[in-house]
Amino acid sequence: MATEIKLPALGENVEEGEVVAVLVEEGDAVEKDQPLIELETDKATVEVPADAGGTIQKIHVSSGDTIKVGQVIVTVEAGDAKEEEESEELAEEEQEPKEKESKGKAAKKAEPEKADGKGDASKEREEKPKKKEDNKKAGAKASDRKSNRKGEVVDIREGRRDEAAKASEGPVPASPAVRRFAREIGVDIQEVSGSGPKGRISVEDVKDHSKVLHSKRRSASGAHPDWSDVELPDFARFGDVERERFSNVRRKTAQHLSTAWTLIPHVTQHDRADITRLETLRKQHSAKAEKMGGKLTITAIGLKIAAAALHAFPHFNASIDMNNEEIVLKKYFHIGVAVDTERGLLVPVIRDVDQKNILELSVELGEIAEKAREGKISLEDLQGGCFTITNLGGIGGTSFTPIVNFPEAAILGISRASVEPVHADDGFQPRLMMPLSLSYDHRLIDGADAARFLRWVCQAFEDPFLLALEG
Numbered sequence: 001m002a003t004e005i006k007l008p009a010l011g012e013n014v015e016e017g018e019v020v021a022v023l024v025e026e027g028d029a030v031e032k033d034q035p036l037i038e039l040e041t042d043k044a045t046v047e048v049p050a051d052a053g054g055t056i057q058k059i060h061v062s063s064g065d066t067i068k069v070g071q072v073i074v075t076v077e078a079g080d081a082k083e084e085e086e087s088e089e090l091a092e093e094e095q096e097p098k099e100k101e102s103k104g105k106a107a108k109k110a111e112p113e114k115a116d117g118k119g120d121a122s123k124e125r126e127e128k129p130k131k132k133e134d135n136k137k138a139g140a141k142a143s144d145r146k147s148n149r150k151g152e153v154v155d156i157r158e159g160r161r162d163e164a165a166k167a168s169e170g171p172v173p174a175s176p177a178v179r180r181f182a183r184e185i186g187v188d189i190q191e192v193s194g195s196g197p198k199g200r201i202s203v204e205d206v207k208d209h210s211k212v213l214h215s216k217r218r219s220a221s222g223a224h225p226d227w228s229d230v231e232l233p234d235f236a237r238f239g240d241v242e243r244e245r246f247s248n249v250r251r252k253t254a255q256h257l258s259t260a261w262t263l264i265p266h267v268t269q270h271d272r273a274d275i276t277r278l279e280t281l282r283k284q285h286s287a288k289a290e291k292m293g294g295k296l297t298i299t300a301i302g303l304k305i306a307a308a309a310l311h312a313f314p315h316f317n318a319s320i321d322m323n324n325e326e327i328v329l330k331k332y333f334h335i336g337v338a339v340d341t342e343r344g345l346l347v348p349v350i351r352d353v354d355q356k357n358i359l360e361l362s363v364e365l366g367e368i369a370e371k372a373r374e375g376k377i378s379l380e381d382l383q384g385g386c387f388t389i390t391n392l393g394g395i396g397g398t399s400f401t402p403i404v405n406f407p408e409a410a411i412l413g414i415s416r417a418s419v420e421p422v423h424a425d426d427g428f429q430p431r432l433m434m435p436l437s438l439s440y441d442h443r444l445i446d447g448a449d450a451a452r453f454l455r456w457v458c459q460a461f462e463d464p465f466l467l468a469l470e471g
Contacts, residue, residue: 001077001078002057002075002076002077003051003052003054003075003076003077004072004074004075005036005050005051005052005072005073005074005075005076006070006071006072006073007039007048007067007068007069007070007071007073008048008069008203008207008210008211009069009207009210009211010039010046010048010069010185010210010379014069015068015069016066016067016068016069016248017039017040017066017067017248018039018040018064018065018066018067018248019037019038019039019040019061019062019063019064019065019066019067020037020038020039020040020045020063021037021038021063022036022037022059022061022062022063023035023036023037023038023047024036024056024059024074025056025059026056026057026058026059027055027056028055028056029053029054029055029056030050030053030054030055030056030076031050031053032049032050032051032052032053032202032203033049033050033175033177033178033181033202033203034049034050034053034177035047035048035049035050035177036048036049036050036073036074037061037073039067040248040375044184044377044378044379044381044382045375045376045377045378046181046184046185046378046379047180047181047184048073049177049178049181049203050074050076050203051202051203051204052076053076054076054077054078055076055077055078056074056075056076057074057075057076057077058074058075059073059074060072060073060074060075061073061074172189172190172192172201173194173196173198173199173200173201174189174192174194174200174201177203178201178202178203178206181203181206182206183378183380184378184379184380185206185210185379186379186380186383187206187209187210187213189201189206191209192205192206192209193205193209247343247344248343249341249343249344249345249346250344253344253345256406257403259406260403260404260405260406261403263406264404264406264441264443265441265442265443266401266403266404266439266440266441266442267439267440267442267447267450268401268402268437268438268439268440269437269438269440269447269450269451269454270399270435270436270437270438271435271436271438271451271454271455271457271458272433272434272435272436272458273433273434273436273457273458273459273461273462274422274431274432274433274434274461274462275298275417275432275433275434275461275462276431276432277462277463277464278301278461278462278464279417279432281464282296282298282301288359289359289362289363292359292360292362292363293363293366294359294362294363294364294365294366295362295366296358296359296362297362297365298391298393298414298417298434299337299365299389299391299414300358300361300362300365301358301461302389302391302412302414302461303335303337303350303353303358303361303365303389304353304356304357304358304361304467305457305460305461305467306335306353306387306389306412306457307333307335307353307354308354308460308467309453309456309457309460310333310354310386310387311333311354312456313449313452313453313456314329315327315329315409315444315445315449316387316409316410316440316445316453317329317330317333317386317387317409318330318409318444319407319408319409320407320409320441320443320444322443327444330386332351332352332386333352333353333354333355333386334349334350334351334352334353334384334385334386335349335350335353335385335386335387335388335389336348336349336350336385336387336388336389336405336408337349337350337365337368337369337388337389337390337391338388338389338390338391339368339369339372339373341372341373341375342373343375346372346377346382347382347385347388347405348368348369348371348372348377348381348382349381349382349383349384349385350364350365350368351384368381385405385408386408387408387409387410387411387412388402388404388405388408388411388412389411389412389414390402390411390412390413390414391413391414392413392414392415392416393414393415393416393417393434394416395416396416397415397416398415398416398435399413399415399435399437400413400415400437401413401437401439402437402439403439404439404440404441408441409440409441409444409445410438410439410440410441410445410450410453411438411439411440412436412437412438412457413436413437413438413439414434414435414436414437415434415435415436415437416434416435417432417433417434417435418432418433419431419432419433420433434461436454436457436458436461438450438453438454438457
């Protein structure tokens with residue numbers, strides 16, 4: 001029997017991707033969950049596993065192809081014999097107790113009643129404890145059904161998952177390949193309902209769960225604007241032109257920023273920080289960061305300052321839910337950092353910034369930026385941010401207006417510092433001044449609050465002691 005394996009939904013707003021490599025050949029025997037292709041999509045490279053085992057009959061894609069969700073990747077012949085055998089064994093294990101119980105009942109029915117006519121009464125006495133035991137079993141089964149993964153499908157899809165039940169479930173029944181696939185497409189394996197024997201989770205279950213999340217998020221956030229009705233002039237009338245296809249990164253960036261600009265009423269405020277003292281300290285301690293394998297940059301210091309500022313101003317660590325008219329206040333501090341790569345702009349996320357010191361952040365920032373530039377970044381590395389920092393100081397410029405990274409509430413832009421004459425009590429002094437630009441969602445943040453937030457950030461750059469004092 002031939003089975004077509006198609007490209008599944010791989011995450012929020014991911015509709016297509018480019019095949020980086022085909023990992024199998026026609027005639028190969030593959031097992032379920034074995035990787036078939038490497039796909040570059042949504043700014044990351046992921047492995048797409050097989051839905052079913054068998055022999056590769058035909059490969060429908062090749063390296064360099066752009067394929068869409070639902071498109072056939074390969075055709076496999078027959079199923080995975082090993083998996084079928086395991087399923088049969090599981091079925092047999094479940095069937096054995098039923099058969100024994102059935103035989104026991106038949107044997108009891110075959111026993112002759114006692115001659116003294118008390119058979120009925122004796123039977124009643126025997127059945128009473130049995131009924132109690134049956135009721136107890138039924139109650140246990142009902143309890144099992146409440147915490148059973150299949151029974152939670154509706155709760156998961158409606159967003160009402162019982163956290164207490166989740167904590168008591170124990171290890172999730174899923175293979176390492178399925179777990180890896182879930183991580184790569186940004187799905188929490190704990191929230192997936194298993195359709196296999198004993199609630200075992202398959203790749204197909206992960207895909208189905210991803211589709212539900214994708215649909216809900218898409219409807220909640222609004223799809224990116226449809227440009228199909230926008231007509232451009234015929235530029236060739238005015239001179240020679242050349243057309244270049246969008247890369248996957250450029251396509252995603254265009255869609256995401258269009259959505260952000262459409263949904264968020266942006267305001268940008270500017271200020272300047274005197275980092276003369278900070279620059280002296282940065283140079284003084286740079287060797288410590290280099291010894292650990294990192295680089296003590298303004299961005300690394302900015303990460304720690306931003307996390308402290310989010311502590312001090314909780315509404316900047318939030319998202320606005322217009323559908324439910326609620327503000328979602330986050331209790332974690334994951335900060336994204338814009339990285340310039342050959343493929344385009346990527347924003348990897350550094351998690352739990354508030355729990356790490358500046359030297360640790362320097363190392364992690366260097367490592368994740370390198371992954372982004374080498375194209376080794378995963379989808380998980382790009383998700384979950386609360387706030388974003390973008391630093392153009394290494395290139396130049398005096399200020400800019402960064403676009404908020406939806407669904408976050410704000411983004412901090414850092415420009416190149418320069419020495420300027422600043423007036424003090426005893427006259428003008430040369431000071432190293434660094435421009436900062438804060439863009440924010442005006443639905444959630446008022447201008448006065450934004451000014452206070454940005455001034456707090458400036459003061460933290462100017463006086464690092466403020467981090468220990470108030471951060």
